[in-house]
Amino acid sequence: xxxxxxxxxxxxxxxxxxxxxxxxxxxxxxxxxxxxxxxxxxxxxxxxxxxxxxxxxxxxxxxxxxxxxxxxxxxxxxxxxxxxxxxxxxxxxxxxxxxxxxxxxxxxxxxxxxxxxxxxxxxxxxxxxxxxxxxxxxxxxxxxxxxxxxxxxxxxxxxxxxxxxxxxxxxxxxxxxxxxxxxxxxxxxxxxxxxxxxxxxxxxxxxxx
Amino acid sequence: xxxxxxxxxxxxxxxxxxxxxxxxxxxxxxxxxxxxxxxxxxxxxxxxxxxxxxxxxxxxxxxxxxxxxxxxxxxxxxxxxxxxxxxxxxxxxxxxxxxxxxxxxxxxxxxxxxxxxxxxxxxxxxxxxxxxxxxxxxxxxxxxxxxxxxxxxxxxxxxxxxxxxxxxxxxxxxxxxxxxxxxxxxxxxxxxxxxxxxxxxxxxxxxxx
DNA sequence: TGACAAACATACCGACTGGTCGGTAATGTT
DNA sequence: AACATTACCGACCAGTCGGTATGTTTGTCA
Numbered sequence: 001x002x003x004x005x006x007x008x009x010x011x012x013x014x015x016x017x018x019x020x021x022x023x024x025x026x027x028x029x030x031x032x033x034x035x036x037x038x039x040x041x042x043x044x045x046x047x048x049x050x051x052x053x054x055x056x057x058x059x060x061x062x063x064x065x066x067x068x069x070x071x072x073x074x075x076x077x078x079x080x081x082x083x084x085x086x087x088x089x090x091x092x093x094x095x096x097x098x099x100x101x102x103x104x105x106x107x108x109x110x111x112x113x114x115x116x117x118x119x120x121x122x123x124x125x126x127x128x129x130x131x132x133x134x135x136x137x138x139x140x141x142x143x144x145x146x147x148x149x150x151x152x153x154x155x156x157x158x159x160x161x162x163x164x165x166x167x168x169x170x171x172x173x174x175x176x177x178x179x180x181x182x183x184x185x186x187x188x189x190x191x192x193x194x195x196x197x198x199x200x201x202x203x204x205x206x207x208x209x
Numbered sequence: 210x211x212x213x214x215x216x217x218x219x220x221x222x223x224x225x226x227x228x229x230x231x232x233x234x235x236x237x238x239x240x241x242x243x244x245x246x247x248x249x250x251x252x253x254x255x256x257x258x259x260x261x262x263x264x265x266x267x268x269x270x271x272x273x274x275x276x277x278x279x280x281x282x283x284x285x286x287x288x289x290x291x292x293x294x295x296x297x298x299x300x301x302x303x304x305x306x307x308x309x310x311x312x313x314x315x316x317x318x319x320x321x322x323x324x325x326x327x328x329x330x331x332x333x334x335x336x337x338x339x340x341x342x343x344x345x346x347x348x349x350x351x352x353x354x355x356x357x358x359x360x361x362x363x364x365x366x367x368x369x370x371x372x373x374x375x376x377x378x379x380x381x382x383x384x385x386x387x388x389x390x391x392x393x394x395x396x397x398x399x400x401x402x403x404x405x406x407x408x409x410x411x412x413x414x415x416x417x418x
Numbered sequence: 419t420g421a422c423a424a425a426c427a428t429a430c431c432g433a434c435t436g437g438t439c440g441g442t443a444a445t446g447t448t
Numbered sequence: 449a450a451c452a453t454t455a456c457c458g459a460c461c462a463g464t465c466g467g468t469a470t471g472t473t474t475g476t477c478a
Contacts, residue, residue, distance in 0.1 A: 013426075029328030032240035035466060045427045046467090052425090056466065106330065114386050118327050119238030121315065121389035132390040157406060163399040166387055167380075170400040174383025177323050178375055180330035181341040190372040191379040197366060198407040222456075244436060255437090256457045265436065 014052045014062075016042040021063045027107045030060065030116045030127070057124055060116060064130035067112045068137050076141055087148035088203055094142070095196045098172060102185040102192065109185070110176045139165040149203065156202045164202075171195045223261045223271075225251040230272045236316045239269060239325045239336070266333055269325060273339035276321045277346050285350055296357035297412055303351070304405045307381060311394040311401065318394070319385045348374040358412065365411045373411075380404045 020041035024033040035056050039046050053059040076082055081093035101109045117131035139162065146161035175188030182188075229250035233242040244265050248255050262268040285291055290302040310318045326340035348371065355370035384397030391397075 027331045029238065029240055031238055032328055032332065034464075036464085047428070047470090048426050050467070054467095113390070115327055117390045118324055118386055119241055121392070122236045123241065128390065128392060132392070135387065135390050156410075159403070159406075163396070164403065166396040167400040167403040170383030170387050170397065171376075171379055172383065173386040174379030174381065177327055177382040177386075178344065178379050181322070181326045181337065181344050183330070183337060183341070187372070187375040188379065191376040194368070194373065194376040194407070197368075198403070198410070201365075201407070201410045243434080245434085254457050256439090256459095257455070259437065260454085260456060263437095 013042070013044045013048045015066075016044060017049060017052060017059060018063045018066050021059055022067065022112050023107075025060075025063070026110050026112050026115055030119050057126055060120070060124075060127045061130040064113050064116065064127070064134050068134040071134070071138060072141065075138075086152075087145050088153055091142075091145050091149050091199065092196065094145070095168070095192065095199065099189060099192045099196070102175065102179070102189045106176075106179055106183070106185070110180070111173060114173045114176060135169060139169050142168065153203045156204055159202065164199075168195060222251070222253045222257045224275075225253060226258060226261065226268065227272045227275050230268055231276065231321050232316075234269075234272070235319050235321050235324055239328050266335055269329070269333075269336045270339040273322050273325065273336070273343050277343040280343070280347060281350065284347075295361075296354050297362055300351075300354050300358050300408065301405065303354070304377070304401065304408065308398060308401045308405070311384065311388070311398045315385075315388055315392070315394070319389070320382060323382045323385060344378060348378050351377060362412045365413055368411065373408075377404060 017038060020038045021033070024037055024041060035049055036046065038059070039049050049059075053062065075094070075097070079097060081090065081097065084090040084093055103109070113131040113134040117128055117135075120127035120131070122128075143161040143165040146164050149155075150161055171191055171194075175185075175191045178191065179185045179188040226247060229247045230242070233246055233250060244258055245255065247268070248258050258268075262271065284303070284306070288306060290299065290306065293299040293302055312318070322340040322343040326337055326344075329336035329340070331337075352370040352374040355373050358364075359370055380400055380403075384394075384400045387400065388394045388397040
């Protein structure tokens with residue numbers, strides 16, 4: 001839907017620009033990142049930028065779509081634990097993975113679309129919609145596993161799978177902000193541990209180990 | 210610490226600039242909000258701006274401090290439920306209040322410092338520290354009530370009061386992002402309901418009503 | 419080899435950015 | 449009345465913004 005042909009012949013300018021946008025926007029935010037900066041980081045001229053993207057906003061949309069694909073691969077396709085049979089164990093492994101990601105420098109684990117949508121939700125409908133699509137795709141994919149866990153184990157209240165998925169996403173996004181403010185992922189990690197405890201309680205299991 | 214004398218003689222330029230900054234930054238983000246925009250919204254000249262603040266960054270710091278005071282008043286001082294005797298009931302009333310706030314247009318309930326720190330954590334140590342101070346002040350104030358609730362009721366695991374306070378803050382901050390992306394507070398409200406259910410479970414109480 | 423278009427580079431535009439500066443009006447203080 | 453201080457104004461600066469116009473290279477197919 002985003003690129004005219006499925007296979008990119010050269011991985012060149014376009015994808016390098018998107019990668020640079022991911023890097024810089026996660027570090028500085030969308031508005032504070034200039035087109036010139038993105039070009040310089042990508043090692044590409046400004047003319048090339050506007051050859052591939054009609055505007056900075058259009059790059060933002062493309063970068064959000066790419067972010068979705070990247071996340072789906074990194075979280076739902078490549079890791080070995082996605083093949084765990086039990087859906088609840090798979091869900092908990094997912095949480096552990098997100099916890100594992102909360103390490104190292106802040107720029108390494110924060111979310112491109114979460115950062116972008118915070119600045120642009122009111123000023124650019126295109127960026128807001130693209131960010132929403134990315135976040136919602138993650139949540140809907142996660143809700144499939146949650147639904148399966150509910151079907152097998154039931155849950156404490158009659159919580160909906162999709163609302164729990166959004167809750168997980170909210171804890172993560174909020175954790176990123178706390179980590180940025182605190183300049184440390186510690187509080188964010190503890191928050192994800194609270195989330196894990198909640199999920200276990202929801203499915204009526206005691207503490208692990 | 211922020212203003213040289215405790216009582217502001219005229220509520221004029223300085224506070225109007227801070228109010229305008231709160232409004233515009235919450236809507237557009239920090240970098241996307243220009244000094245000229247803030248001056249126009251405050252009905253104040255640019256010269257007056259740089260009379261009161263040495264830089265845009267300094268305004269950001271002052272606005273964060275003001276945000277802390279405003280939040281403390283709005284959440285921990287003025288509401289009648291802050292005088293509920295039982296600390297757990299008071300905590301749950303706090304959650305209900307945050308839920309109640311998640312209504313109306315997005316700009317109405319989002320967090321100034323949360324928005325600002327997301328863009329500035331890597332580029333301005335002063336803004337990051339000011340945002341951290343605001344968020345942490347809220348959490349530490351909240352942890353007092355949580356600590357009292359733990360003392361009276363115990364809790365399921367041996368979770369710490371301060372980590373639960375940061376978790377609450379994470380759910381709220383994350384909810385703001387979800388609400389911005391979804392262009393609706395629905396999923397954020399559901400997320401806070403998950404949070405409330407978790408707190409009840411933590412303190413070993415069944416469902417309400 | 420030549421034709422032609424896509425992929426890139428260079429130079430540049432007007433609008434706007436954060437910030438400066440010289441000056442003025444009001445408000446104490448003595 | 450004289451003076452000092454603070455609050456405020458509006459013009460202005462150098463630099464940067466997103467975006468455009470135009471030129472040059474590169475790959476493809478005849």
